[in-house]
Amino acid sequence: MTRGIAAAGVHVPRFRIEASTISEAWGVDHASGIERKALPAADEDTVTMAISAAIDALARTDVSPEALDFVGLATTTPPLAEEEFAPRVVRALGGASGTRTTTATASPLAGVDVLERAIEADGPALAIAADAPTGDPAEADHRLGAAAVAFLVDDDAPVTLVDSAAHADEYPGVRYRERGAEAVDALGVTTYERDAVGESIAAVLETLTADELVGAALHQPNGGLPYRVGGRTDLTNDAIERGTVVDRVGDAGAATVPLGLCAALAAADADDATVAIDFGGGGAAIGLAFAGGLDNAPAVDERLSGGETVSYVRYLRERGYVVDGEVAGGGAHVSLPSWSRSLDGRYRLVAGQCPSCGGLTFPAEGACGVCHDRGSFERVELPRNGVVDAVTVIGQGGAPPEFVPQQERDGPYAVGIVRFTCNSEEVTIPMQLTDCDPETVAVGDEVRATIRRVYADEGIPRYGSKAAPI
Amino acid sequence: MREAYVIGAGQSPFGSYPEETYRSLFETAYERALDSVDGDLSPDRIDEAFLGTLGVGGRQIGLSGPAVTEHVGLHGVPTTRVENACAASGYALRNAVSAVKSGMADLVLAGGYEVMTDTSADQTKWWLGVSGETEWERLSGTTFAGVYAQMASAYLNEYDATPDDLSRVAVKNHANGAENPNAHLGFTCSLEDATAAPAVADPLTLYHCCPTTDGASAALVASEEVARELSDVPVRITGSGAASGAVGLFQRDSLTSIPATVTAAERAYEQAGIEAGDVDFAEVHDCFAIAELLAYEDLGLCERGEAPRLLREGVTDPDGDLPVNTSGGLKSKGHPIGATGTGQVVEAFEQLRGHGHVQVDGAERGLTHNVGGSGGGVTVHIFERGFGGESA
Numbered sequence: 001m002t003r004g005i006a007a008a009g010v011h012v013p014r015f016r017i018e019a020s021t022i023s024e025a026w027g028v029d030h031a032s033g034i035e036r037k038a039l040p041a042a043d044e045d046t047v048t049m050a051i052s053a054a055i056d057a058l059a060r061t062d063v064s065p066e067a068l069d070f071v072g073l074a075t076t077t078p079p080l081a082e083e084e085f086a087p088r089v090v091r092a093l094g095g096a097s098g099t100r101t102t103t104a105t106a107s108p109l110a111g112v113d114v115l116e117r118a119i120e121a122d123g124p125a126l127a128i129a130a131d132a133p134t135g136d137p138a139e140a141d142h143r144l145g146a147a148a149v150a151f152l153v154d155d156d157a158p159v160t161l162v163d164s165a166a167h168a169d170e171y172p173g174v175r176y177r178e179r180g181a182e183a184v185d186a187l188g189v190t191t192y193e194r195d196a197v198g199e200s201i202a203a204v205l206e207t208l209t210a211d212e213l214v215g216a217a218l219h220q221p222n223g224g225l226p227y228r229v230g231g232r233t234d235l236t237n238d239a240i241e242r243g244t245v246v247d248r249v250g251d252a253g254a255a256t257v258p259l260g261l262c263a264a265l266a267a268a269d270a271d272d273a274t275v276a277i278d279f280g281g282g283g284a285a286i287g288l289a290f291a292g293g294l295d296n297a298p299a300v301d302e303r304l305s306g307g308e309t310v311s312y313v314r315y316l317r318e319r320g321y322v323v324d325g326e327v328a329g330g331g332a333h334v335s336l337p338s339w340s341r342s343l344d345g346r347y348r349l350v351a352g353q354c355p356s357c358g359g360l361t362f363p364a365e366g367a368c369g370v371c372h373d374r375g376s377f378e379r380v381e382l383p384r385n386g387v388v389d390a391v392t393v394i395g396q397g398g399a400p401p402e403f404v405p406q407q408e409r410d411g412p413y414a415v416g417i418v419r420f421t422c423n424s425e426e427v428t429i430p431m432q433l434t435d436c437d438p439e440t441v442a443v444g445d446e447v448r449a450t451i452r453r454v455y456a457d458e459g460i461p462r463y464g465s466k467a468a469p470i
Numbered sequence: 471m472r473e474a475y476v477i478g479a480g481q482s483p484f485g486s487y488p489e490e491t492y493r494s495l496f497e498t499a500y501e502r503a504l505d506s507v508d509g510d511l512s513p514d515r516i517d518e519a520f521l522g523t524l525g526v527g528g529r530q531i532g533l534s535g536p537a538v539t540e541h542v543g544l545h546g547v548p549t550t551r552v553e554n555a556c557a558a559s560g561y562a563l564r565n566a567v568s569a570v571k572s573g574m575a576d577l578v579l580a581g582g583y584e585v586m587t588d589t590s591a592d593q594t595k596w597w598l599g600v601s602g603e604t605e606w607e608r609l610s611g612t613t614f615a616g617v618y619a620q621m622a623s624a625y626l627n628e629y630d631a632t633p634d635d636l637s638r639v640a641v642k643n644h645a646n647g648a649e650n651p652n653a654h655l656g657f658t659c660s661l662e663d664a665t666a667a668p669a670v671a672d673p674l675t676l677y678h679c680c681p682t683t684d685g686a687s688a689a690l691v692a693s694e695e696v697a698r699e700l701s702d703v704p705v706r707i708t709g710s711g712a713a714s715g716a717v718g719l720f721q722r723d724s725l726t727s728i729p730a731t732v733t734a735a736e737r738a739y740e741q742a743g744i745e746a747g748d749v750d751f752a753e754v755h756d757c758f759a760i761a762e763l764l765a766y767e768d769l770g771l772c773e774r775g776e777a778p779r780l781l782r783e784g785v786t787d788p789d790g791d792l793p794v795n796t797s798g799g800l801k802s803k804g805h806p807i808g809a810t811g812t813g814q815v816v817e818a819f820e821q822l823r824g825h826g827h828v829q830v831d832g833a834e835r836g837l838t839h840n841v842g843g844s845g846g847g848v849t850v851h852i853f854e855r856g857f858g859g860e861s862a
Contacts, residue, residue, distance in 0.1 A: 363605075389725055392620050392622075392672050392673075394612065395669055400613050401596055415611045417620055417719065430607045443624065454609055455609065
């Protein structure tokens with residue numbers, strides 16, 4: 001049995017901010033060891049980031065979404081405080097309804113936890129960690145980032161799980177969030193916190209059976225902690241550096257250690273050993289020891305060095321720190337049952353092909369949009385790349401009320417009519433543009449459908465495809 | 471077949487009248503329509519009423535039609551509220567024509583009303599968006615300005631047209647509206663004003679968009695027998711064409727044409743026995759400047775891509791070969807959704823009787839073109855001065 005990690009995918013939001021920008025704004029540095037970090041755009045959340053990372057991972061293998069037996073989603077910042085989100089991810093990917101799912105949200109440890117659960121499961125499995133924690137803008141926020149990582153776990157994998165270990169002791173107040181609160185917090189009892197993390201991780205490492213470790217992704221809420229914690233062990237700074245990403249992405253909650261693991265595995269050779277050890281506030285730690293290197297993985301360093309750097313004002317807006325998100329006057333209402341009927345179209349661009357004339361109709365309902373016959377459509381998934389046939393920019397004041405909160409955060413947006421071609425038939429879909437300067441989108445531009453948050457109706461977030469310029 | 475005639479038509483002033491109600495605005499339009507009848511008309515001769523409205527801002531979703539007719543004393547008259555978004559009263563007129571032509575009625579009131587300016591900005595946007603295709607088009611982030619802006623972007627990309635051509639619609643229609651005491655925005659504007667105005671939805675600027683307006687309009691549609699009794703110079707409705715189209719722009723074959731306009735126009739021309747362009751003037755649905763350009767082409771007034779030339783050469787100016795929107799159009803006169811279709815009839819009625827605020831010389835035949843949403847429902851009507859048909 002050589003079950004382990006067969007591939008990995010990553011989503012780092014395109015927006016980045018330099019830590020110095022934040023420390024200059026506040027006149028104090030609360031982001032020790034962090035140079036820059038990522039932040040989600042207004043239409044991204046942990047569900048969309050998870051979907052994006054999962055698509056990135058699956059694209060590196062020949063495993064189809066329908067073949068997945070298990071999908072685990074880890075995040076400390078789910079879009080709703082209580083709800084299972086893995087089923088949304090499964091549906092968006094086109095997975096089977098028999099897929100076993102789990103959603104873990106209690107602490108950053110959730111990322112390593114779902115990875116172990118995916119390895120313990122049978123068949124092709126996805127372990128996804130997606131997180132974008134928020135905190136007091138005056139302090140905790142300075143170091144908080146965002147990222148998503150997906151590991152495809154399968155039998156006969158190049159990276160195998162060699163051992164796992166856990167440690168539990170009561171350490172409250174190290175990292176916690178009060179019931180009903182948005183902001184992650186810590187009491188700031190420095191020595192106590194450092195000992196809690198250090199002892200827990202050292203205890204796990206001692207128990208793990210592994211060869212000499214060339215890579216270690218350790219709990220990394222800031223840039224210094226993994227090295228201080230590592231100092232209590234035999235780990236080399238080189239090994240820790242391979243698994244440390246917090247300096248470039250920020251503390252991405254449950255996704256930070258998995259992202260560090262991804263980077264370390266991608267740098268490892270076939271006979272190298274790598275560990276991932278994370279700590280969850282409250283006092284639990286889990287460690288996983290792997291053997292092997294991962295070719296089917298993105299270049300994490302490249303993903304972390306790219307992006308678009310934003311100002312601090314833009315940062316506060318995008319993150320929603322200064323926007324309440326209330327929809328004034330009532331937004332467009334689409335009942336949940338109606339919305340559910342449309343999910344295949346929204347996520348996977350499923351159109352209807354007319355049995356009479358072969359023409360495409362989107363959405364796949366009603367009479368054929370081309371010949372107007374009423375046959376039963378053959379459902380076809382459109383390619384995700386299309387061409388802009390018409391486009392406008394909706395400025396502030398021009399958006400429907402349900403898009404005002406997004407606009408307050410992200411500014412004007414472009415809305416286009418995008419033409420998709422499938423089996424030499426064409427069909428058009430109205431799509432909001434994302435991940436771009438709206439003023440630069442022009443008729444004829446090539447775009448790719450990506451899943452983003454559309455809006456929230458009756459408090460329930462709704463997701464669908466938007467178009468990102470290629 | 472029986473003929474149908476407009477023997478009276480009137481409108482309230484279009485504008486912002488928060489102190490008025492939809493009933494009081496309609497009362498003004500109704501009284502003016504009665505006053506415009508040449509003979510002595512007793513309102514109790516009205517057999518039926520068809521009244522268009524989108525939803526009067528949600529304040530009376532159901533039965534606003536009877537609320538209006540009862541308000542003006544048309545007690546007991548069967549009243550149907552017609553809803554086809556901005557084409558509501560174009561369709562109300564069509565229903566009135568059908569009722570008269572079928573012989574079910576001899577005198578029918580067609581009209582419309584809307585109150586839009588006393589609601590908050592957010593509520594207004596909500597209402598303006600509910601007539602588009604909601605589940606996909608609206609939820610891509612558009613209201614109507616955005617959808618028409620998409621048409622404009624496709625048009626400017628496909629043809630030799632510029633934002634100045636859009637502005638020429640505004641300049642012309644504001645110049646006409648400045649002469650119309652009932653116009654909402656009765657002022658003139660320059661090409662520079664229009665092009666340099668703030669963008670609403672690129673490439674459409676503020677001056678390329680009609681206002682939201684309070685107002686009402688009414689027309690009295692009569693059989694030939696009644697018209698002969700009550701009117702010296704009636705206006706015969708020689709063609710009533712209508713067509714539906716996909717509600718969402720993305721669901722149509724073309725982004726630079728409104729197919730329902732093409733079909734409605736063909737039907738109206740055929741019924742009237744005329745060819746496109748055989749009209750002396752037209753009131754077209756210019757909710758956004760691009761809509762007037764598309765209307766020229768969809769109505770067959772010029773070839774595809776030729777609309778900018780008509781504007782540049784002044785063909786559609788009041789002294790051109792084919793004046794368009796002498797009332798000021800939706801752009802300047804205003805666009806009280808449900809009242810717009812029969813508001814256009816008021817202009818046609820006055821032009822053909824020689825009372826236009828901007829009078830077209832020798833006007834004998836006119837056209838009105840009313841579009842619901844971005845093209846989900848369209849009516850085209852042809853009007854001719856004087857008696858004809860049955861007795862001709």
